[in-house]
Amino acid sequence: DDTDIEEDEMFEGMLVLGDLHPDLEGRVVVGSPEIATITIVVYEPKDITVQFDQTEYSVAENGGFVSLQLIADKPAPEGGYSVMIFFADDSAGLQDYDNMSLSVFFDEGQTTATADVKIENDTILEHLETFTGQLSLPEGTADFITIGPSDKATIDITDNDAVEVNFDPSIYSVCENDGSVELILVANASASYG
Numbered sequence: 001d002d003t004d005i006e007e008d009e010m011f012e013g014m015l016v017l018g019d020l021h022p023d024l025e026g027r028v029v030v031g032s033p034e035i036a037t038i039t040i041v042v043y044e045p046k047d048i049t050v051q052f053d054q055t056e057y058s059v060a061e062n063g064g065f066v067s068l069q070l071i072a073d074k075p076a077p078e079g080g081y082s083v084m085i086f087f088a089d090d091s092a093g094l095q096d097y098d099n100m101s102l103s104v105f106f107d108e109g110q111t112t113a114t115a116d117v118k119i120e121n122d123t124i125l126e127h128l129e130t131f132t133g134q135l136s137l138p139e140g141t142a143d144f145i146t147i148g149p150s151d152k153a154t155i156d157i158t159d160n161d162a163v164e165v166n167f168d169p170s171i172y173s174v175c176e177n178d179g180s181v182e183l184i185l186v187a188n189a190s191a192s193y194g
Contacts, residue, residue, distance in 0.1 A: 009040040048074045050083050050106070051135065051148030061096075061121050062160040068115045068133060068153060076106040081145055084136045085115055092129035092157055096120050103138070119157060129157040164188045 015034045050072045059066035070083065086101045094100070098118035106113050117133075135151040165187050174181040 049148040051150035058156045090130040092131040
């Protein structure tokens with residue numbers, strides 16, 4: 001018994017007489033058929049289900065990349081197989097991450113595979129940004145590969161930027177009867193808060 005995805009297997013057995021007791025010599029002979037064919041019928045289920053190991057991922061904007069982990073419930077067969085991840089914008093866009101889609105390959109025997117998505121680091125002060133990944137099977141994928149219930153993952157990008165605000169100039173003069181004064185603030189970075 002094994003967990004490999006495989007076809008039915010066959011072997012042959014041949015009947016051969018060994019040393020016989022002297023009383024049986026000449027009275028025991030090999031008849032026909034002397035060869036038997038034995039088929040080992042595969043009984044384990046052949047379906048492999050692939051899905052995300054979790055449905056929520058988080059990465060700092062300056063983290064470089066986020067690793068999305070895929071899991072399969074059985075080892076990949078000989079020759080392996082591929083699945084696709086298609087990405088969609090939510091509050092994050094392609095200026096925040098680097099892929100529209102990725103092909104992820106499960107090599108023979110593998111039950112896990114990783115897809116690394118590059119995260120773009122900018123200098124803009126932003127809210128939490130998100131995008132999603134959706135698992136899909138490429139055309140021509142073997143019938144025994146299916147996508148599991150955890151087929152969509154949300155990726156949160158946490159901002160690492162800060163803005164320093166100060167007066168420029170730092171000294172103002174106003175007449176008492178002017179009623180108001182205009183102060184100028186300067187920020188060292190841009191912000192996308194709205």
